[in-house]
Amino acid sequence: MRKKLAAGNWKMNGTEAQLAEVDSLIASHPDPKVDLLLCPPATLIERMARRVGTAQIAVGGQDCHAAVSGAHTGDVSAEMLRDAGARHVILGHSERRADHGETDACIRAKAETALAHDLIVVICVGETEAQRDAGDTLDVIRTQLAGSIPDGVTGAQLVVAYEPVWAIGTGRTPTLDQIAEVHDAIRAALTERLGAAQADTIRLLYGGSVKPGNAAEIFAVSNVDGALVGGASLKAADFSGIIAALEAA
Numbered sequence: 001m002r003k004k005l006a007a008g009n010w011k012m013n014g015t016e017a018q019l020a021e022v023d024s025l026i027a028s029h030p031d032p033k034v035d036l037l038l039c040p041p042a043t044l045i046e047r048m049a050r051r052v053g054t055a056q057i058a059v060g061g062q063d064c065h066a067a068v069s070g071a072h073t074g075d076v077s078a079e080m081l082r083d084a085g086a087r088h089v090i091l092g093h094s095e096r097r098a099d100h101g102e103t104d105a106c107i108r109a110k111a112e113t114a115l116a117h118d119l120i121v122v123i124c125v126g127e128t129e130a131q132r133d134a135g136d137t138l139d140v141i142r143t144q145l146a147g148s149i150p151d152g153v154t155g156a157q158l159v160v161a162y163e164p165v166w167a168i169g170t171g172r173t174p175t176l177d178q179i180a181e182v183h184d185a186i187r188a189a190l191t192e193r194l195g196a197a198q199a200d201t202i203r204l205l206y207g208g209s210v211k212p213g214n215a216a217e218i219f220a221v222s223n224v225d226g227a228l229v230g231g232a233s234l235k236a237a238d239f240s241g242i243i244a245a246l247e248a249a
């Protein structure tokens with residue numbers, strides 16, 4: 001049985017004041033029935049981890065470099081994330097693929113380094129609107145999975161997030177059938193690659209315009225084990241509604 005996971009990606013949002021939302025979240029969910037993860041900007045990881053203390057919210061990074069250390073101005077290493085209190089890292093988000101030209105091979109290299117530093121990797125996949133319109137969605141997803149997931153990863157080390165690019169920050173979401181089709185295909189691809197024993201334990205998150213108002217219907221879809229939430233994770237009241245829907249699913 002996979003434990004559900006509600007993850008928030010704050011993207012490039014938040015300074016000290018934003019951490020008040022974490023206090024509110026802890027107050028509303030002192031004993032959550034699902035796993036909770038927040039991925040703030042790198043500058044807030046350590047402060048957030050301290051603020052969370054012993055409360056049940058994990059903290060994660062939004063990216064790390066493939067190299068262990070060295071001359072990479074502006075980058076953050078897996079070891080630094082771990083040192084700051086992160087236990088997870090999002091890799092291959094479509095915004096990094098688009099803004100920084102990240103390829104599947106680059107994401108895989110980052111994932112290998114992150115795993116070597118005991119981080120759980122949240123690998124993102126998703127098609128653009130043009131790819132969906134061309135009928136290429138499942139091919140795109142299978143190619144991204146094959147190229148970006150390291151060999152030998154275990155179910156405890158990997159979370160996969162399906163985030164259709166056209167649904168991110170747009171208020172648009174796929175139909176529930178479309179979400180089910182992609183999540184079932186991801187589970188099948190992971191089973192073929194890693195075997196059922198591992199694949200069955202990997203959490204698959206849906207991401208893209210998840211809100212308190214649509215969360216329950218999305219969480220009822222087969223092979224949806226939670227959500228990766230952008231905008232709605234910035235407000236404790238909104239994220240709390242999504243957490244409550246996941247707890248009830």
Ligand SMILES: O=C(CO)COP(=O)(O)O
Binds near residue numbers: 093210228
């Ligand atoms: O990109 C996302 C999470 O990683 C989704 O963002 P929104 O929830 O703002 O659409």
